Amino acid sequence: MNDATPNPKIIEPTIFELSSPGRKGVSMPASDVPEQPMPEKSLLRDDLPLPELAEVDVVRHYMRLSKFNYGVDDGFYPLGSCTMKYNPKINEDTCRLYGYLYTHPLQPIETVQGNLALMYELQEWLKEISGFAAVTLQPAAGAHGEFTGVLIMHAYHKSRKDAKRTKMLIPDAAHGTNPASVGMLGMTIQQIPSDARGNVDLAALKAACDETVVGMMLTNPNTLGLFDENIEQVVKIVHDCGGLMYGDGANLNALLGIVKPGDLGFDIMHFNLHKTFSVPHGGGGPGSGPVGVNSALAEFLPTPLVGMLESGNDDKPPLYGFIEPKKSIGRMKAFHGHFGGGLVRAYTYIAMHGADGLKDIAQYAVLNANYLLARLRATYHVPYDRICMHEFVAEGQFAGSDVRALDIAKRLMDYNFHPPTNYFPLIVHEALMIEPTETENKNTLDAFADALIKIADEAKSQPDLLHDAPKTTRFGRMDEVKAARELVLCCWLPEDYGD
């Protein structure tokens, strides 16, 4: 036990603590069928130890909890690599239209032609945006898309009876999901260093490329926010040794209408509809992670895909349905992907932007990042300092000071900003990874830059302000050691409940 806090102060009771025996919430209609015999008692549970609350109790509880949160709707959220852009409100309405909300995934295709047409068209749009030949909408999130991609790479080599390929090349700046996705297939990983300009080190890449390479997983722009200046050479080196080129699409926001990853020679890429195409992040999901592939890999995609079964004419619309790729890796999840919460929102967003609108997104995302970089580089050391794409990584440390990136992040909360990503990528000391997105105005960016500059000054003059931050938020810093040591992972109704 933590001796300092034997009785922590409860700011908001849990729903279990708010419960009162016999209190009723939302009720159901009375049964309209004759009473049926129940199964024998040994098959039934004795007790249902769940909360009993009235509707108003529930609403007020969650309203209070919501006020302890900070979302994009509250303010600037420059969480690098997560693309926390504004989520248009219209998406929230379109994804709840009855036709989407109340269709069952196993309905006959004739009754869901709207859904299938939307999915088909979204596949086509994503192909056009990315330069790939085929797209699956099935994966549930970015990491799920990565796993799909790695399975496809594995299946491709296996189909060519090229069993010796077991090594995946992954740059040192990669997201942790990349090696984890590879680990799920038992492949080995060779880490490729970055060079002084933040590009893939070509000499190291060449040395690593041999007949055992499955492929390379590359985020481009990479997690330093830099577009690899040698990308075509990187792709060629990997292809020359028979490897496939996987693109981690986490940073696609910087490339819309700027370049198609397929044109650069990438063979596979996942999209993050919850980053690039404004599906809200939901406090940690659901996301949506479609995967695009070149024509040689299309037959390996997860089953099923949406296809046009019969083309239409003036008198009748096309008939959409499901098709099974010939050498499919199988199913990645039940049913057809994150349709309602993911695909409908992304479709709405792309429909409202068109080609020029998408290009604007990338251009202004890059403009905003470079503007912040220009305002901050005199104060914060930026180790790979050149024109960045949609984000950049600064060092959150100062010579002669014990202030760390974490302290700067926490102090930013006192200025009403969500902190950037810290301690990632691993190749920058005390990393602060800043991604403003295109949906922030100049005033916000200026206020954020001013705050960071002021914090740098505080770090020298009053470092305790940072060590003790945040001061102005409802909750202060957490005792993470206590959480991990005591492992209180769930709560129950009070012991004297109902006595």
Place this chain on the structure above:
Amino acid sequence: MTFIPISPTERDAMLSTIGVKHLDELFDSIPKKHRFPKLDLPPALAEMEASALLSDIAQANENVHEHLISFLGAGAYNHYIPSVVDHILRRGEFYTAYTPYQPEISQGTLQSIFEYQSLMTNLTGMEVSNASHYDGATAAAEAVNLAYAQFRGKRTKLIVSPTVHPQYRAVIRTYTEGMDLQVAGDDPNTNLEAGPEGLSGLLDQNTMLVMVQYPDFFGRIFDFSKLIDAAHKSGALVCVVANPTALILLKTPGEMGADIVVGEAQPFGIPLWYGGPYLGYFTTKKSFVHKMAGRLVGETVDSHGQRAYVLTLTAREQHIKRERATSNICTNQGLLALAAAVYMSSLGKIGLQEVADLCYQKAHYAADQLSKLKGYELCFDQPFFHEFALCCPKPVSEINAHLLEHGILGGYDLSNDYPTLKDRMLIAVTEMNTKEDIDALVEMLAEA
């Protein structure tokens, strides 16, 4: 329509601070021959136009709210969602936040996930729950990952009941491609009539996990206690894939001794949404918590001595453990875990019992009425919850075509996945089906 809040004047001022003249100059590192491709996309729509377009597309569907009476389940269920659920979900503080990496300003998400974990463990009779998986199928696949990691790859046999949802079994096959597993029991042509005892004979010292479904894919209720005992005797773990609505009424898998209980929590406040996003729940015993994938919220205190919550045991996860992590999961189903928690708390114990009771009562009324029809009978005589297999006198596809003409979405055609189960329809009945709906189904089948 754009959502970019920057005027041309502001843009030019920013470009000047950066030290370039034009936006295009920011993209010099992109290979010139591929730079600025022309995208062939439809012209941009105003919000009003987008709203109309999406509405038109939605109206090209027949939905189970306005057009069809549904008896279709098979892993996705049409339940009533109290209004309060979506009102909470629409709070921008919840849905526009991300994974709670900064606990000082994420206590709303963290406490609600902690409560979700607590609700799920109390429901399943288990000790710990993670913060969610993508869906029931991937949660089941992650249970296999856990078992594989638990035995460090030294046990390689997986026993899966053929009456686990066919799509879940398919996902498990995909997920375990790299594991060199021996999968047993997973044959859609055998042992369908009998209960779980048939699986006991497959147990051996190489078995890492036995997976069963509760109620099974045909809706049947079995007590797995004996099977679980037998599995434990051979050192294997047992995972039960359970429907959460059924657990309101039925003996918990925890009480039967299950090691892992996973499933699809879509019935708890998540719309059908044509199959997703849904909510995979994952609960287990505390002894397996270090092998469990996914986010986990634990209780702690903050610097003011206030009770608070944080993501804990993060060292298990991919961003620290990288290729040695059990799973690569990062983004999960946070908002839908919130939906399930609000659903469970707003109905509360009594409301949830009403839902489960209505499902049970109506399904049994339907089964009773349907089995009186000439040529129709229940395929199995075991107890069931809200779904049952009906043996029909002709192909299900023919019957369903007739039903659809009369506005009824018939049950699932079991011959899709089980070649020996010709002319058998899996019918789901929930609180959404009135007696009138059920009587209409009976009447239509009588004339089909």
